Amino acid sequence: MLDWNKINTVLLDMDGTLLDLNFDNHFWLEFIPECYALKNQLTITQATDILLPLFKSMEGKLEWYCLDYWSGILNLDIAGLKAEISGLINVLPHVTEFLNALKVTDKKVFLVTNAHRNSLSIKMEKPCLQPFFDEIICSHDYAFAKEHQEFWQAFQNQHGWNKQTTLMVDDSLAVLQSAKTFGAGSRYFCESLFWASQPKQAAKT
Numbered sequence: 001m002l003d004w005n006k007i008n009t010v011l012l013d014m015d016g017t018l019l020d021l022n023f024d025n026h027f028w029l030e031f032i033p034e035c036y037a038l039k040n041q042l043t044i045t046q047a048t049d050i051l052l053p054l055f056k057s058m059e060g061k062l063e064w065y066c067l068d069y070w071s072g073i074l075n076l077d078i079a080g081l082k083a084e085i086s087g088l089i090n091v092l093p094h095v096t097e098f099l100n101a102l103k104v105t106d107k108k109v110f111l112v113t114n115a116h117r118n119s120l121s122i123k124m125e126k127p128c129l130q131p132f133f134d135e136i137i138c139s140h141d142y143a144f145a146k147e148h149q150e151f152w153q154a155f156q157n158q159h160g161w162n163k164q165t166t167l168m169v170d171d172s173l174a175v176l177q178s179a180k181t182f183g184a185g186s187r188y189f190c191e192s193l194f195w196a197s198q199p200k201q202a203a204k205t
């Protein structure tokens, strides 16, 4: 079990960790192909055949998370379309209780996300998550996604959190591996990563 007495900083991912991924899956895999098909007079199948390889080619890169990038490539108002269906954004079970419990401790809580700032503001709005965080960190501000060592180095340099006493929770294996590489040798950081690979189970405790 995680010893919370030894944790003084908590780094929480947003999509898939605090928020249900159904929104993003629906948005990128169904809603955007529909919009793209309509705009370009294609069938949805034709649009999907064009879009999926495009999405795949950018996975793990900062552009993958950049609404401006996709607006330019697809000639669609991606931020506007996200706002249009923002009613589908949902917090995962037990997340609010978990954040409330953290809030009454003296632990510093960071939201650390690859999401674009425009996407972030849409996603923070409806579930009212912003007050739970001491700081919100967007990897775009450092010009590297969380999958890259450069992000972790720049983030730690700026905020000075201690690997020995920091818990990180994320649903992406690639991000967890990147953070683990950065924190290699740190007992608690690695333990936290193990815990973080089971966020739903941990959130219930």
Ligand SMILES: [Mg+2]
Pocket: 013, 014, 015, 016, 017, 170, 171, 172
């Ligand atoms: Mg995530």
